Amino acid sequence: MIEPNKKTLLIVDDDQDIRQLLCDVLSQKGYQVLEADSGAQMWAHLEQTQVDLILMDLYLREEDGLHLARDVRALFTMPIMMLTGKGDETDRILGLELAADDYMMKPFNLRELMARIHALLRRAIQLAPAPVLNTLEDPHDCLYFGNWVLDLTARQLLNKDGEQVVLTLGEFSLLEVLVHHPDRIFSREQLIDQSRGLEAEVFDRTVDVLILRLRRKIESNPKTPQFIKTQRGLGYFFQGPVRKN
Structure with a gap:
C-alpha cells in the first residue's frame, strides 16, 4: 500500500x-x-x-x-x-x-x-508547476519569444496554440537562464552555475546535450536555430527579442 x-x-x-x-x-x-x-x-x-x-x-x-x-x-x-x-x-x-x-x-x-x-x-x-492562477490579482510571470510563451509561474513552455511542451528539469532551467538574458553569451560553466536544475556533478557535455534537446523542441529547424545560437569558442546565447508581460 x-x-x-x-x-x-x-x-x-x-x-x-x-x-x-x-x-x-x-x-x-x-x-x-x-x-x-x-x-x-x-x-x-x-x-x-x-x-x-x-x-x-x-x-x-x-x-x-x-x-x-x-x-x-x-x-x-x-x-x-x-x-x-x-x-x-x-x-x-x-x-x-x-x-x-x-x-x-x-x-x-x-x-x-x-x-x-x-x-x-x-x-x-x-521546478514543480505552480497552481494555475486565473485572477487578475495574480497574473503569471511570462516571457514571450517568437510563437512561444515561457510561463515562469507555472514552470511551463507553451506553443502558440496554448499547448504545453514537456521539458525536463534541466531543460527548463537552462532555457529560463537564456531567455531571461537575451543576446548575452554564456559559457557552459556559467550556464551550469546559474541553472537551478543543474548541479556540480554535471559535466560540460551535459550542457551541449540539453541545448540540442531544446533546439529540437523550440526551433523550426534545429540545424539552423533561430533562438538558441552558438558563439564558437565562447558558448551559447539566446537571440531576442524577448517580451515580458
Whole structure:
C-alpha cells in the first residue's frame, strides 16, 4: 500500500539482485519503492501509481532502456536516473539526450546514489508547476519569444496554440537562464552555475546535450536555430527579442 506522504521510486532493472539491494536501501531511507523487470511491469505501475522518480537500467535483456526512457519522458515529467554497467561516455550522453536527468555506472556507490536521488527530487520540488492562477490579482510571470510563451509561474513552455511542451528539469532551467538574458553569451560553466536544475556533478557535455534537446523542441529547424545560437569558442546565447508581460 502506497503511503501518501512518502516519495515513490520505481526501479526498472532485470537484475533481481540489483532490484533487491535498491529496494532495501531506499526503503530504509523512507521511500516507497516499486520494482519492475520489464517495460510492461513499468507501465503497469505508472498507470496505477504516481511515481516521483524512476531508476532505469540502460541495458535490459529484451528491451532498450533508452527507448523506454524516451517513451516515459513523452508522457511524464518525473526525474529519470539511468543505470548502466558500461563505462562508455557515449552511453551517458545518449541517455541524457533521450530523456534522462542523471546517470550512474554500476557498480555504484550507495551514498553517492542516495545523494543524487535526493538532489533530483529536490529539483523536482523546486521546478514543480505552480497552481494555475486565473485572477487578475495574480497574473503569471511570462516571457514571450517568437510563437512561444515561457510561463515562469507555472514552470511551463507553451506553443502558440496554448499547448504545453514537456521539458525536463534541466531543460527548463537552462532555457529560463537564456531567455531571461537575451543576446548575452554564456559559457557552459556559467550556464551550469546559474541553472537551478543543474548541479556540480554535471559535466560540460551535459550542457551541449540539453541545448540540442531544446533546439529540437523550440526551433523550426534545429540545424539552423533561430533562438538558441552558438558563439564558437565562447558558448551559447539566446537571440531576442524577448517580451515580458
